[in-house]
Amino acid sequence: xxxxxxxxxxxxxxxxxxxxxxxxxxxxxxxxxxxxxxxxxxxxxxxxxxxxxxxxxxxxxxxxxxxxxxxxxxxxxxxxxxxxxxxxxxxxxxxxxxxxxxxxxxxxxxxxxxxxxxxxxxxxxxxxxxxxxxxxxxxxxxxxxxxxxxxxxxxxxxxxxxxxxxxxxxxxxxxxxxxxxxxxx
Amino acid sequence: xxxxxxxxxxxxxxxxxxxxxxxxxxxxxxxxxxxxxxxxxxxxxxxxxxxxxxxxxxxxxxxxxxxxxxxxxxxxxxxxxxxxxxxxxxxxxxxxxxxxxxxxxxxxxxxxxxxxxxxxxx
Numbered sequence: 505x506x507x508x509x510x511x512x513x514x515x516x517x518x519x520x521x522x523x524x525x526x527x528x529x530x531x532x533x534x535x536x537x538x539x540x541x542x543x544x545x546x547x548x549x550x551x552x553x554x555x556x557x558x559x560x561x562x563x564x565x566x567x568x569x570x571x572x573x574x575x576x577x578x579x580x581x582x583x584x585x586x587x588x589x590x591x592x593x594x595x596x597x598x599x600x601x602x603x604x605x606x607x608x609x610x611x612x613x614x615x616x617x618x619x620x621x622x623x624x625x626x627x628x629x630x631x632x633x634x635x636x637x638x639x640x641x642x643x644x645x646x647x648x649x650x651x652x653x654x655x656x657x658x659x660x661x662x663x664x665x666x667x668x669x670x671x672x673x674x675x676x677x678x679x680x681x682x683x684x685x686x687x688x689x
Numbered sequence: 690x691x692x693x694x695x696x697x698x699x700x701x702x703x704x705x706x707x708x709x710x711x712x713x714x715x716x717x718x719x720x721x722x723x724x725x726x727x728x729x730x731x732x733x734x735x736x737x738x739x740x741x742x743x744x745x746x747x748x749x750x751x752x753x754x755x756x757x758x759x760x761x762x763x764x765x766x767x768x769x770x771x772x773x774x775x776x777x778x779x780x781x782x783x784x785x786x787x788x789x790x791x792x793x794x795x796x797x798x799x800x801x802x803x804x805x806x807x808x809x810x811x
Contacts, residue, residue, distance in 0.1 A: 665744035
């Protein structure tokens with residue numbers, strides 16, 4: 505994975521596979537350069553036994569093969585910056601994956617295209633309630649599907665290509681402002 | 690800057706188009722593999738390129754969707770195209786710049802882009 509936003513897309517896909525109807529994606533960057541990424545869902549959750557081995561690359565829910573790299577790669581990405589990965593899960597209630605990254609660390613991958621990640625998550629699961637918030641000392645980017653559905657009504661799906669393009673551009677503009685502010689420092 | 694006001698305008702435009710749309714018998718499906726293998730190999734920009742191209746051309750009979758691991762991780766990003774009445778076509782090692790040709794030649798004109806298929810790669 506070349507960008508953290510790709511890890512986030514991958515881990516969030518697990519929430520969708522777990523039958524979640526709500527996904528909260530929250531990124532918080534502090535003045536110190538530390539970034540906390542929280543991916544929280546209300547999916548079917550994991551048993552304590554499965555949770556204990558879920559970052560093992562040879563653990564997966566798939567029945568067609570025996571490897572599952574997503575969380576293993578995410579753990580690696582966090583730990584190689586000196587950060588951590590913590591998971592809380594309750595069967596029937598959902599899972600919260602919290603990772604921390606030192607963005608000043610040489611081995612921290614770039615955040616990458618967060619707008620593309622969020623837009624594709626929404627496009628791929630138009631019924632899912634997504635709440636995205638990226639807070640930095642320079643400002644904030646935010647989007648919720650509730651807000652979009654209030655404008656679009658029930659008859660226009662969030663999976664439509666026109667809506668995807670709008671979401672992607674809308675968020676890219678917000679994200680670019682956060683990055684622009686970094687370069688000015 | 691984009692605003693929710695603009696989204697409202699898109700909604701009105703789409704609703705007018707929906708009223709014009711008749712029953713759709715030639716519905717084409719484009720499915721992009723978006724598991725860890727696909728994402729790591731570059732499926733996200735490929736998916737975005739398909740959505741952009743379909744929107745640009747206003748193709749109302751095409752659905753672009755995501756799936757998990759298609760099964761040949763070393764050939765990711767993989768895209769499957771389902772045209773009713775025709776055999777499924779699997780495109781492999783996809784890059785965003787390959788997308789316009791597939792949309793134009795395959796989705797619009799029903800000519801498979803054989804250079805990009807799994808048959809050509811194997």
